[in-house]
Amino acid sequence: MKPPICVICYKEFTDSDEGGLVYFEKSKSDERWIKAMKVEGLTGHPPYADWFCEKHFMAAKELSKLTLIEAMEILKEKFSEDLL
Numbered sequence: 608m609k610p611p612i613c614v615i616c617y618k619e620f621t622d623s624d625e626g627g628l629v630y631f632e633k634s635k636s637d638e639r640w641i642k643a644m645k646v647e648g649l650t651g652h653p654p655y656a657d658w659f660c661e662k663h664f665m666a667a668k669e670l671s672k673l674t675l676i677e678a679m680e681i682l683k684e685k686f687s688e689d690l691l
């Protein structure tokens with residue numbers, strides 16, 4: 608797992624209540640990743656999930672029916688002033 612740092616504003620969480628991990632719809636390449644990890648017997652940070660701080664968590668959650676890439680395009684537009 609990656610450390611909990613918001614993928615939008617790069618805010619690091621000091622408290623687990625401040626935000627959370629959002630799981631998005633899996634793309635074809637994500638399905639391949641899952642299969643490969645299973646075959647290798649490995650675990651890792653899922654490519655279809657990412658961390659969002661308190662400010663961005665709900666907006667990300669609302670878009671979780673999209674893939675991470677699709678959702679990020681919308682979120683980056685919506686929160687363009689928060690991007691580094």
Ligand SMILES: [Zn+2]
Nearest residue numbers: 613616660663
């Ligand atoms: Zn954030």
